[in-house]
Amino acid sequence: MRNERNPSRSEAKKSRADWSRKHLELDLLLVGQPNVGKSVLFSRLTGVRAVVSNYPGTTVSYTAGRMRSGEVTYRVVDAPGTYSLEPLDEAAAVTIDLLDDAGRIINVVDAGHLERHLALTLELLEQNRPIAVALNMSDEARRNGIHVDAVALEAELGVPVVAVVARTGEGVKQLIDRCLSLPPAPRCSGDEAGHPGHHPHLRRLSQDHLLSEPKGHVHLDPDRVWQRIGRISERVQRLEHHRHGLTERLEELSVHPLWGSLLAVFVLAAAFVLTRMLGEFFITGGVGIVGEPWLTLPFGTELLFERAVRPLLTMFSGALHPGSLLHRALIGTLVDGQIDFMQSFGILTSGIFIPLGVVLPYLVSFYFVLSLLEDSGYLPRLAVFLDSFMHRLGLHGYAIIPTLLGLGCNVPGVMATRILESKLQRFVAATLISIAVPCAALQAMIVGLVGRHGVAPVLLVYGILAIVWLLISLVLRITLRQFRPELLMEIPPYRFPVPRALAAKLWIRISGFLREALPIIFVAIIAVNVLYQLRLFDRLAVLAEPVITRLWGLPPEAVVPLMVGILRKDLALGMFAPLSLTLKQLIIGSVLLAMFFPCIATFVVLFRELKVKDGLKSVGIMLLAVFGTGTVLNLVL
Amino acid sequence: MNKSLNDLAPGEGGRVASVEGGLRVRQRLHSLGFVEGATVHKLSNLAWGGPVVVEVNRVQVAIGRGMARRVSVEV
Numbered sequence: 207m208r209n210e211r212n213p214s215r216s217e218a219k220k221s222r223a224d225w226s227r228k229h230l231e232l233d234l235l236l237v238g239q240p241n242v243g244k245s246v247l248f249s250r251l252t253g254v255r256a257v258v259s260n261y262p263g264t265t266v267s268y269t270a271g272r273m274r275s276g277e278v279t280y281r282v283v284d285a286p287g288t289y290s291l292e293p294l295d296e297a298a299a300v301t302i303d304l305l306d307d308a309g310r311i312i313n314v315v316d317a318g319h320l321e322r323h324l325a326l327t328l329e330l331l332e333q334n335r336p337i338a339v340a341l342n343m344s345d346e347a348r349r350n351g352i353h354v355d356a357v358a359l360e361a362e363l364g365v366p367v368v369a370v371v372a373r374t375g376e377g378v379k380q381l382i383d384r385c386l387s388l389p390p391a392p393r394c395s396g397d398e399a400g401h402p403g404h405h406p407h408l409r410r411l412s413q414d415h416l417l418s419e420p421k422g423h424v425h426l427d428p429d430r431v432w433q434r435i436g437r438i439s440e441r442v443q444r445l446e447h448h449r450h451g452l453t454e455r456l457e458e459l460s461v462h463p464l465w466g467s468l469l470a471v472f473v474l475a476a477a478f479v480l481t482r483m484l485g486e487f488f489i490t491g492g493v494g495i496v497g498e499p500w501l502t503l504p505f506g507t508e509l510l511f512e513r514a515v516r517p518l519l520t521m522f523s524g525a526l527h528p529g530s531l532l533h534r535a536l537i538g539t540l541v542d543g544q545i546d547f548m549q550s551f552g553i554l555t556s557g558i559f560i561p562l563g564v565v566l567p568y569l570v571s572f573y574f575v576l577s578l579l580e581d582s583g584y585l586p587r588l589a590v591f592l593d594s595f596m597h598r599l600g601l602h603g604y605a606i607i608p609t610l611l612g613l614g615c616n617v618p619g620v621m622a623t624r625i626l627e628s629k630l631q632r633f634v635a636a637t638l639i640s641i642a643v644p645c646a647a648l649q650a651m652i653v654g655l656v657g658r659h660g661v662a663p664v665l666l667v668y669g670i671l672a673i674v675w676l677l678i679s680l681v682l683r684i685t686l687r688q689f690r691p692e693l694l695m696e697i698p699p700y701r702f703p704v705p706r707a708l709a710a711k712l713w714i715r716i717s718g719f720l721r722e723a724l725p726i727i728f729v730a731i732i733a734v735n736v737l738y739q740l741r742l743f744d745r746l747a748v749l750a751e752p753v754i755t756r757l758w759g760l761p762p763e764a765v766v767p768l769m770v771g772i773l774r775k776d777l778a779l780g781m782f783a784p785l786s787l788t789l790k791q792l793i794i795g796s797v798l799l800a801m802f803f804p805c806i807a808t809f810v811v812l813f814r815e816l817k818v819k820d821g822l823k824s825v826g827i828m829l830l831a832v833f834g835t836g837t838v839l840n841l842v843l
Numbered sequence: 844m845n846k847s848l849n850d851l852a853p854g855e856g857g858r859v860a861s862v863e864g865g866l867r868v869r870q871r872l873h874s875l876g877f878v879e880g881a882t883v884h885k886l887s888n889l890a891w892g893g894p895v896v897v898e899v900n901r902v903q904v905a906i907g908r909g910m911a912r913r914v915s916v917e918v
Binding site (some may be wrong): 239289290292294318319321322325350428429432436457458461462463466467586589590591593594595597602603691692693694695696697699 | 867869870871872873874875876878879880881886887888889890891892893894896900901902903904905906907908909910
């Protein structure tokens with residue numbers, strides 16, 4: 207699933223160059239510090255659904271959309287959150303670049319934490335561009351006894367200031383009106399020719415900013431800036447004594463060394479159980495925690511496929527000639543004269559059943575639970591607890607967020623590694639995700655296929671992948687001895703997940719899966735059929751036999767699923783089903799399939815994020831790990 | 844008396860007296876609110892050499908011990 211609405215850098219550059227030629231005077235750019243609700247406001251303005259979560263760094267690139275106001279359509283861009291305009295990290299670099307093209311700017315600040323957010327505002331004001339300030343989350347601030355006088359702040363800053371609640375839409379209309387009444391900035395001359403060639407994004411920015419100091423930008427003396435901020439906030443802000451509420455108590459408790467760790471264990475266990483319960487329910491209609499369900503309702507995708515799809519397909523299969531090419535492609539092979547949704551491998555049988563009957567229910571349940579964790583604000587707290595452990599593996603705690611996203615789909619997981627600040631940490635985290643973190647689609651199939659032999663083998667597969675993950679990170683920590691930065695992050699307040707936002711996020715992720723997985727699965731099935739006809743797999747099996755059979759103990763035909771895994775892992779694992787593997791072979795096969803080459807979508811993103819050289823290194827590590835793991839498992843199991 | 848963020852006991856608080864370190868580290872700490880005069884309040888020391896958690900300007904921040912050492916607080 208690549209629909210986290212982060213266009214690739216090259217696409218982004220291209221589209222931005224296009225706009226700066228045609229639509230520059232209409233641009234509206236949302237700028238603000240991380241986790242201030244820019245994406246919520248963006249969705250309000252444009253109707254474009256953006257992924258919104260309660261932790262800093264959800265938008266790692268930027269999102270673009272259109273807003274209509276009266277007769278005119280405006281292009282709106284949601285910049286990644288940045289603390290300052292010093293190009294210290296990629297988020298700041300992207301923002302600075304966007305600022306050059308922006309006609310008007312909306313600076314989103316958190317009304318509850320004015321002092322901190324004003325630092326960026328003052329930096330933006332230095333740029334002398336048309337800017338309006340959105341005092342967001344003014345409701346939350348009021349509840350916490352913080353009152354900000356928008357009129358007084360406007361007088362202090364000299365630009366429009368509007369109190370808004372992006373979540374509910376309060377004040378947004380007024381914000382747009384006031385912002386659009388500002389005359390837009392003239393086009394920036396530097397971007398006339400677009401961005402030529404592939405020059406490194408960041409370096410260009412830092413040079414612009416640090417060496418040539420465009421537009422008379424002077425480094426502001428930090429002490430004087432903070433003094434000024436102090437004076438401003440004293441004049442515009444009134445603090446009421448606020449009594450400690452339940453949320454605050456819970457916030458303190460969840461970072462307590464003892465109670466917090468117990469809570470972390472509890473939350474993770476609950477998340478796991480809930481994901482499994484919901485997934486099982488959506489598939490089989492069974493209600494229960496583990497083992498036999500307590501009761502089974504007439505519900506679930508299995509029932510749907512048996513009752514509604516099977517009769518249709520059986521009729522269709524009868525109408526086609528069983529040996530014909532069309533029958534092979536659409537229905538596949540019959541097992542005992544019957545269609546077997548897991549084993550037939552036609553486009554209309556397994557090609558539909560695997561993504562919709564097995565993977566989709568699991569995906570919905572996984573992302574529902576993940577969204578709860580994301581939106582409540584628990585994930586950063588988990589990162590704090592895991593920090594010392596992750597440091598021993600050469601990562602820091604925040605790497606848990608990309609890793610958890612990777613358990614849904616590796617693509618957004620790898621992209622989210624951008625929130626880690628050093629290149630080395632990004633490399634390690636992305637490599638680990640692409641090798642040893644199974645995506646939800648693959649997990650659904652592992653549970654479905656390996657799970658037929660009981661819970662223990664499923665846990666064994668997960669356990670082996672966890673050990674592989676640990677070993678690779680330890681080896682990388684020892685071989686790549688470089689400075690690894692420490693954790694420094696703000697922990698957002700707990701917030702109650704907003705059902706509408708949660709549903710919207712779920713829809714973005716699920717529809718992304720449907721749009722991208724189904725076509726790839728169909729193409730893969732056709733390709734496999736063609737390759738069988740051409741007898742190419744036979745030759746490949748002969749070539750691969752020494753490794754696959756002698757080293758890993760799998761039958762030579764296992765080369766087919768391993769190859770298909772490069773397209774889609776879920777479909778590939780399904781291809782193990784007709785091979786009548788022993789349990790040992792199934793376990794080895796599942797583990798190797800998870801590790802052997804990320805699926806094509808992840809592969810593309812991995813190379814885009816790491817660039818070719820590090821991407822190749824990552825692939826090298828993957829190949830070594832696959833050979834080692836396969837061989838060891840064959841000897842040990 | 845001045846103490847580093849590391850040495851504050853959970854529950855203890857005060858005002859930031861100084862932030863040491865290179866330009867980059869100072870900028871990052873500043874941007875999260877660790878500026879001279881800001882009120883901080885220690886919440887917890889995570890086990891096993893983990894980060895410390897403090898509240899600065901009503902925001903919770905987790906900060907690695909190496910960096911926490913650079914922030915000195917007047918108790």
